[in-house]
Amino acid sequence: LIIILKSRQIGASWLMSVYDLWFAKFHDSAEVHIVSNKETAAIEKLSKCKRIEKHLPAFLRHTITDNQLEMHFVNQGSTIxxxxxxxxxxxGYTASILDMDELEEHPYAEQSYALAKPTIDAGGQYIGVFTVNKLKAVTLAKTLFEDAWEHPETSxxxxxxxxxxVRPGRDEEWYAKTMQEVPEAELEGLSKELxxxxxxxxSVKEALAPSRTTMLFDFDALDGMKEDIGSHVSIKVLNAELDLNVINIYQDYTLGQYFIAATDTSKGYAQDNSVTCLMNVRTGVIQADIMRNDLSEEELAFHSVALLERFKSPLxxxxxxxxxxxxxxKARTLRYKNLGYQDEKRTKVGFLTEGHKTKEGLKGT
Structure with a gap:
């Protein structure tokens, strides 16, 4: 399983076409699938495989049949x-290789990733290739890459x-000249620098840094919080009916303190974490949390209730x-007594972040 973050125009599409072709030519009954963001792009990517095959020496070429969307190798029984x-x-297919071209722009990336599970479970390859889109804050491509880049030992x-x-001839002089000549039509609201x-x-940090023009929160503040995470060390809690393999307690409950908690349940795609966070209202310090990507929705509720009850059931x-x-x-089934509501009449539990495009709208939730 490979996820590739790349600069534009470095030949990555051609390189993947060479790999796709090689695999189909020299592995019997191979199913190589190229998935592109649009049909025209999918046809173009396959045409690269055909052009490479056409220009190979005669002794390396194979007998093929093809149409606009397929390339079949007769003797090998393989198909691209x-x-x-x-x-x-x-x-409907179990692929040997899923070549996910420009994964950042796939409109149904999460759904197709879920459907790729039979391929992955059967030992097939999932290769995502993408250039970032800074106008999209959260995507499957970014999530997969960040997790693998930051946590290679577990991803x-x-x-x-x-x-x-990486492309020969590109240096800082080329970079400055290219930035100066970027057509306004390509910027789509970004500055030339962005x-x-x-x-x-x-660098990876530069590529993944979000556009400040589209952020709802202060980037420097979030960056500071991320650095602060490293200073949080779980403490040992004695005689507690808590699973401390799941729950992290950094500062235990003390009398006279007040807390508030929030939970974001993961959709389960791309190893995204489910999180419950407990904050001290007076100090703003995170005193405990749960951050896991292997809990069901019900398990998250069970462990969250156990944690929050130790802190006297905060809102x-x-x-x-x-x-x-x-x-x-599940929290209701467990009779948690202090759930937060969206409305004054207390008919809608929880909060929603969807549909808010401004800081004010999001704060209003």
């Missing part, structure tokens, strides 16, 4: 198929990064998205 990135792309993916200068970070990144807001609804239902 291209698909547009629909919600059910390549469903099932191998993360690879290729900056702008556009270059998006299209021709120098608890649960994000009321799809999986969050299951967590809310």
């Amino acid at each position: 198929r291209s698909f547009p990135a629909t919600a059910s792309a390549s469903i 099932s993916f191998k993360a690879l990064f290729f900056p702008y200068w 556009y270059m970070e998006q299209a021709y990144p120098r 608890w807001y649960i994000e009321a998205n799809g999986p969050g609804g299951v967590t809310i239902s």
